[in-house]
Amino acid sequence: MDLAVNPYVSVDCVLLGFDGEQLNVLIVRQSGAGGEDSTGNYKLPGSLIYMNENLDEAAQRVLKQLTGLVQVNMMQFKAFGGIDRLQNPSDSVWLERFHHLDHHIERIVTIAYTSLLRIDRKMEKLEGGYEAQWTPIGDLPKLAFDHNDIVHEAVESVRQKSTLDPTLLFDLLPRKFTAAQLRVVMETVQGIALDVKNFHKKIATMPYVIPLEEKEDGVNHRAARYYQFRRPRNKKCVKNNQNI
Amino acid sequence: MDLAVNPYVSVDCVLLGFDGEQLNVLIVRQSGAGGEDSTGNYKLPGSLIYMNENLDEAAQRVLKQLTGLVQVNMMQFKAFGGIDRLQNPSDSVWLERFHHLDHHIERIVTIAYTSLLRIDRKMEKLEGGYEAQWTPIGDLPKLAFDHNDIVHEAVESVRQKSTLDPTLLFDLLPRKFTAAQLRVVMETVQGIALDVKNFHKKIATMPYVIPLEEKEDGVNHRAARYYQFRRPRNKKCVKNNQNI
DNA sequence: GCAAAAGTGTTAGAAGTACACCCATGA
DNA sequence: TCATGGGTGTACTTCTAACACTTTTGC
Numbered sequence: 125m126d127l128a129v130n131p132y133v134s135v136d137c138v139l140l141g142f143d144g145e146q147l148n149v150l151i152v153r154q155s156g157a158g159g160e161d162s163t164g165n166y167k168l169p170g171s172l173i174y175m176n177e178n179l180d181e182a183a184q185r186v187l188k189q190l191t192g193l194v195q196v197n198m199m200q201f202k203a204f205g206g207i208d209r210l211q212n213p214s215d216s217v218w219l220e221r222f223h224h225l226d227h228h229i230e231r232i233v234t235i236a237y238t239s240l241l242r243i244d245r246k247m248e249k250l251e252g253g254y255e256a257q258w259t260p261i262g263d264l265p266k267l268a269f270d271h272n273d274i275v276h277e278a279v280e281s282v283r284q285k286s287t288l289d290p291t292l293l294f295d296l297l298p299r300k301f302t303a304a305q306l307r308v309v310m311e312t313v314q315g316i317a318l319d320v321k322n323f324h325k326k327i328a329t330m331p332y333v334i335p336l337e338e339k340e341d342g343v344n345h346r347a348a349r350y351y352q353f354r355r356p357r358n359k360k361c362v363k364n365n366q367n368i
Numbered sequence: 369m370d371l372a373v374n375p376y377v378s379v380d381c382v383l384l385g386f387d388g389e390q391l392n393v394l395i396v397r398q399s400g401a402g403g404e405d406s407t408g409n410y411k412l413p414g415s416l417i418y419m420n421e422n423l424d425e426a427a428q429r430v431l432k433q434l435t436g437l438v439q440v441n442m443m444q445f446k447a448f449g450g451i452d453r454l455q456n457p458s459d460s461v462w463l464e465r466f467h468h469l470d471h472h473i474e475r476i477v478t479i480a481y482t483s484l485l486r487i488d489r490k491m492e493k494l495e496g497g498y499e500a501q502w503t504p505i506g507d508l509p510k511l512a513f514d515h516n517d518i519v520h521e522a523v524e525s526v527r528q529k530s531t532l533d534p535t536l537l538f539d540l541l542p543r544k545f546t547a548a549q550l551r552v553v554m555e556t557v558q559g560i561a562l563d564v565k566n567f568h569k570k571i572a573t574m575p576y577v578i579p580l581e582e583k584e585d586g587v588n589h590r591a592a593r594y595y596q597f598r599r600p601r602n603k604k605c606v607k608n609n610q611n612i
Numbered sequence: 613g614c615a616a617a618a619g620t621g622t623t624a625g626a627a628g629t630a631c632a633c634c635c636a637t638g639a
Numbered sequence: 640t641c642a643t644g645g646g647t648g649t650a651c652t653t654c655t656a657a658c659a660c661t662t663t664t665g666c
Contacts, residue, residue: 132376133449133477175475179449203447203479205377205423231419233377233477235447288528304618319656321620345617346663548645565647566629573627589643590636 129172129223134234135182136170136271137198138278139191141243141258142296142309148243148258149275152190154218154268165218167268168275169256170234172223183237190256191241197295198237201281204270205233215268234269238278240295279313286313291332294353300336302348303327332356373416373467378478379426380414380515381442382522383435385487385502386540386553392487392502393519396434398462398512409462411512412519413500414478416467427481434500435485441539442483445525448514449477459512478513482522484539523557530557535576538597546584546592547571576600 139150154165169190173182183198209232210216219229243258259265261279264272286292296309307323327333333351340347383394398409413434417426427442453476454460463473487502503509505523508516530536540553551567554560571577576598583591 130376130475130477132374173449173477176451178451179447179477200446202444203423205417205479207420207422231374233374233417233423233479235449235477284532288531302618319658320618321658322656324619340618340664342665343617344665345615346619348618546645563629563631564645565631568646570628584645586638587644588638590645592645 128175129225130175131172131223131225131227131229132232134170134172134232135179135186136168136204136234136236136274137183137186137190138168138236138238138275139187139241140238140278140282140296141241142312143243143258143260144305144308145312146260146262147279147312148260149264150190150241150256151259151264151267152257153255154222165268166265168271172219172232179235183235187239193241196239196241197292198239199281199285200235200237202274202277203233203235204274205231206270207231209234209270212268218268234274236274236278238282240282240292242296242298244298283313283315286310291353291355294332297353300338300350300352302340302350304348306333306351327351372419373469374419375416375467375469375471375473376476378414378416378476379423379430380412380448380478380480380518381427381430381434382412382480382482382519383431383485384482384522384526384540385485386556387487387502387504388549388552389556390504390506391523391556392504393508394434394485394500395503395508395511396501397499398466409512410509412515416463416476423479427479431483437485440483440485441536442481443525443529444479444481446518446521447477447479448518449475450514451475453478453514456512462512478518480518480522482526484526484536486540486542488542527557527559530554535597535599538576541597544580544582544594544596546594548592550577550595571595 137150141148141150150169151166152169154167169186171182171186173179174185177185179200180198183200184194184196187196187198188194210219210229216229219225219232220227261275264275266272267275282292290310293306293309293313296313297305303324306327307318307320311318332354334354336350336352338350340350381394385392385394394413395410396413398411413430415426415430417423421429423444424442427444428438428440431440431442432438454463454473460473463469463476464471505519508519510516511519526536534554537550537553537557540557541549547568550571551562551564555562578596578598580594580596582594584594585591
């Protein structure tokens with residue numbers, strides 16, 4: 125570790141992608157954990173914060189080290205600081221080894237971020253021996269620390285935020301997508317079922333969803349039209365603004 | 369200071385009240401700051417966290433020390449951890465003196481909470497020499513650290529949360545309130561104007577707003593009816609939104 | 613031609629918006 | 640009796656929800 129870290133504060137990133145059916149989370153192995161249990165030791169990507177970086181910068185750094193992606197919309201959503209977060213002793217041991225710390229860490233407050241990504245984005249070479257994998261939310265193993273809780277609160281947070289600003293969800297889709305893909309994303313994230321016909325009517329009224337002439341190719345049924353997302357000029361797709 | 373504190377993590381509380389016209393914030397004096405400048409030294413109520421308490425507990429403790437209130441809905445809304453939060457040297461000096469710390473604090477990440485209160489709630493005797501006062505949001509002085517930013521983000525957070533769950537706003541009102549009071553609260557927090565007639569229709573459909581027989585007394589115009597808030601059984605006053 | 617998924621209209625009810633006048637009270 | 644703020648009806652528009660059949664394509 126080159127830089128001084130703050131041994132009390134970390135960031136953790138819940139990177140969410142969509143595989144066509146479910147939300148997936150990017151989890152990493154605790155490499156260097158000693159591998160007592162080769163089936164486990166998964167966690168969210170995260171890091172202690174360096175003393176010379178802001179929280180948002182730390183989250184971006186973790187994302188970049190892990191995936192090579194930059195300029196991604198990372199949203200801080202909650203701090204987790206329960207006194208029992210390090211109750212599993214192997215988590216503390218891993219932390220101290222990984223960060224080459226010379227004293228015992230008794231407590232870490234972590235600032236959790238979430239980000240929506242296209243699951244097929246090519247991951248660049250991973251630094252730090254990370255071994256990352258997308259895992260469907262329903263199939264998550266037991267993660268280190270309280271990371272399972274963090275994932276569930278992240279999903280809840282995304283659900284709420286996307287209710288106020290549905291344009292967030294387009295980050296989960298490729299540049300060109302079909303109406304069905306968009307619908308399934310919305311159904312999955314918001315946990316509701318949408319009427320197909322009414323959904324077509326609705327996207328027809330969205331100024332930021334542009335129908336293309338291009339269609340699917342090579343499917344053994346009627347080809348679906350592609351759409352494109354164009355972020356509106358004024359970012360206020362959110363209802364109800366006006367300053368007090 | 370009896371208990372061990374974590375010198376890197378604090379909580380700060382944005383307590384919001386409503387005076388009939390504007391949102392007010394409870395700010396406190398940095399007592400023991402040396403009083404170089406008797407006009408300033410205001411800050412949000414907050415504290416370093418103790419090593420044996422959770423974040424939520426720390427926020428409740430600060431609120432209780434300050435106001436005597438317990439069981440108040442405190443909502444964590446954001447962590448602030450910029451590297452320049454302590455850029456004003458007098459803020460660091462105050463912190464180190466107040467908490468009797470023997471080393472220099474270079475950086476603190478604070479977890480910010482917000483809470484909506486009736487502004488007329490009687491404050492109990494304040495511990496720790498706090499000197500607290502409600503201040504209209506528009507008249508806030510320069511506060512210590514980045515507390516002015518924190519206040520503004522708190523208000524924005526409350527605005528968003530109350531869009532999804534309007535029942536939050538009843539915490540700002542007395543037990544009995546008039547339709548006009550409720551309307552002005554909603555207009556102020558959400559930053560919009562509401563049509564009086566339509567507003568009456570709307571509250572008539574809200575199951576959690578109960579009209580009383582009792583009316584205002586001693587006003588020199590037609591007396592307004594009082595209403596009461598009763599929290600619904602299932603807390604989902606949240607719209608089943610699909611505002612794509 | 614058939615399996616498989618895409619795409620399309622209409623209607624009824626609910627909810628929201630706009631608008632102007634009468635009512636009760638104390639001074 | 641008047642000044643003050645409280646309270647109401649109605650028409651119109653928009654949104655939402657429910658519903659079943661035809662189209663295109665590869666095999």
